[in-house]
Amino acid sequence: MPHADVVVIGAGLSGLTAATRLAEAGAVVTLVAKGHARTHWGSGGLDIAAPHAARTPADGVARLAALDHPYSYLAPCVAPSVAWMMERLAAAGLPYAGTLDTPIRRVPTAIGGTRRVAIVPQAQSAALRPWGRDEVLVVAGIAGYKDFWPLAIADSLAREAVWHGADRPAAVVGVSVELRGLGDRHNLNAMHLARRFDEGALRADDIAAIARAVERAAEGRPGRVALPAVFGLAAHAETWAALRAQLPLEPFEVPLVPPSVPGIRLWRVLRDRIRAAGGRVQLGEFVHAVRVEDGRVTAVEMEAATRTHAIRTEALVLATGGLSGGGLRATDDGRIVEPVLGLHVEAVEQDAWLVRDGLDPAGHPVEAAGVRADPDLRPLGADHRVSHANVHVVGGLLADQRSIRERCGDGVAIASGWRAARGLASDATRSPIDCEMADSARTEL
């Protein structure tokens, strides 16, 4: 049976974070996942904490840390873990803009609304700057590409209401750009366009066509251009640099409905990093059973053709997500269960699943369902004691976060994945990889 120091289940941001840090620390890591996760449908930005009324991510973290929330024990890890993550993304040619002290601002969405963000990929960052009184926003789409409809987006963004009182552009114009050879395609998705820019043969022509259309639409006014987030995967950095150099206005990418090209860029950076450090990333692995002896996980069994295939392990990082990620399942008889280990789940009674206002600013009660953990992220049983000594619960599976309302999903994922890896890496390699967190980090928040 193959052996790993740590098996990570789940390929979302928390699992990737844990696996990256562990692999870099020299642990033998295998990340297994049923399939792709939220990287493929999220915005690619890092939502750290933006509860109602929070001014900055740091402010958001502080507000949530005062509640029953994973941040009540993870708050000191947020600054070092986010810095750690951004450093790695930048090193791979995917720089991010913003810090924990960047004001949370409203940026346009692909359906012509706005959403609140602070830390985003560099390519999305021009949307964060306050709008000047004379600035025009040109929304430029690609003809034939149906997931970014420039005229409808521009119409919507021209309405004051969608900006919720924030400053906004003086005018919004939509323009559709014809790119060579796309007219015949009737199945055009974000990946097709991203690969077209990666290949590069038509890149210069495409950028010139976009530049001409933007020039005409702007009519000499200052401003910025909103573009669909499709400008390259592997060759994103050079595509974006060329675009910035040639457009008459400063561009920013707007994340789209899935598949998310900015999220896939993020996934690829972390996957490559894990592999480069000797770790394994295996998709299509459905965890079938986990062997537990004396409260410790000893092996993870996965479905394979005709027989299960098992990995012996010293520790398990459970990064399977919450209800939407499949890390929790709701049953017909009103229970919410954790399917991998049968961990104790904190959840409201079924009667409370139905609420009068599903969009209540306080969040939906079922969102907070999950597994409670000790500060080392080990799962707690109904008796509030650690139920599995070598299991660490990270990301969306942690109870007491209402990530849709609190916009804290990426922050919890990164901080918990980083924190779990820190403890485990020291065990696996028998030499603590760093101790900076306890002392220096606490002063930062």
Add this chain to the structure above:
Amino acid sequence: MSIADIVREATELPVSRSADECLKCNVCNTVCPVLRVTDKFPGPKYSGPQGQRFRLAHLQPIGGPGSANPPSPDASVDYCSGCGWCTTACPAGVKIAEMNNQARARLREGTRPKLRDWGLGQTDLTGTLGVAFSPIANVAMRNRPLRRAMELAIGVHHKAPVPPFAKRTFHATWKRRQAKAGTGSGKAQPGPDKAIVYFHGCSANYYEPHVAEAAVWVLRRNGFETIVPDQVCCGLPLISNGLYEDARAHACKNAKSLARYAKAGYRIIGTSTSCTHTIKAEYEEMLDMRDEDTRAISAATWDIMEFLLDLHEQGRLDTGFGRLDEDLPYHAPCQLRSHGIGLPALDLFALIPGLRARDMDHDCCGIAGTYGLKREKYDIAMAVGRPLFDKITASGATVAACDSETCRWQIEAATGVRTRHPIEILAESYRAMDRARGTAEPPGA
């Protein structure tokens, strides 16, 4: 009801019903190699779970009474190559590729199969005739005008990779050798801990007996004699071409011949990763065969690399590998991924001193069994594999490795780089050791 029961009930859906789990997230569309290059295929999401809503209304077992030609939304599902990447990447556990395969079979039901599709399924017939007339057949298959005529007559593309037929089948050679040695009849057969049953499949039998010889040789070196019972094509080419009834007849013949060995504890080892996957998984999943004999042979079947790696994990593999100082680009075939066993060939290559094996990390070579042979799909298949071909050519290597025969032929035809089964590489390494020790013996001795 235990948590395991709840999860089993929720996740072990039959292929056709797994469409209910689809979230419409588009992840499958991001990984589909065919959608990447052509508009003729609308993508796994549309042809799979979305089309399934229409098909479910008419859901009846294939071949059952009254199921003639129930409607499918359109015939574009025929452009699915069946590589299975969609199923691997799906976060919700939808069996998309399998669903497409069933939809294709249903589409074909009640109509006479195209001569070409029927013919591509008859690998035993083609192989037997080809080997019998190999001097003529091999010249004919390399004759351009004849291949063009063949394309016109039956729709096999004139450039499609077709390897030369062997002078004699592996099976015939083996029988002759056994007769000469007087084994197989009088002498007691070694037990399941000293011998394995070899499933050579069509490729090693009719085209690449050297692969079979290498397997026998490596197995003997590791203490296993080889038993070669009567067998027919596993049936995969029939399944891929929608001819389920014929495939069932093949499965029955194999079950009849091999089950007594499986029940006696012998392992069935194959060198064709697609044959072994068919026996392991598709007899039950696609052909709905659940009888005792079929189940016994499914459970006993191993891919040869999986088997050797298992030996190694038990500390029983002869690790006296000789030095091979070379670069070896490796392509992991799609069918191997469906086994869910990782990449055992790469783990074994890592034991060979000096060998620099490198995963080409490309999704699919394009051939997908018989897909890329077809006139209307040849260009698609070549476009799918193009990045892989370019990487292999750029590596400057003179030899590449891949576990699946049709992929090997495709890569070799497209790049001119000799492409070998991993077992041949292992055999070569053992021989290098023998040469170094001065104990070399002729292969097959």
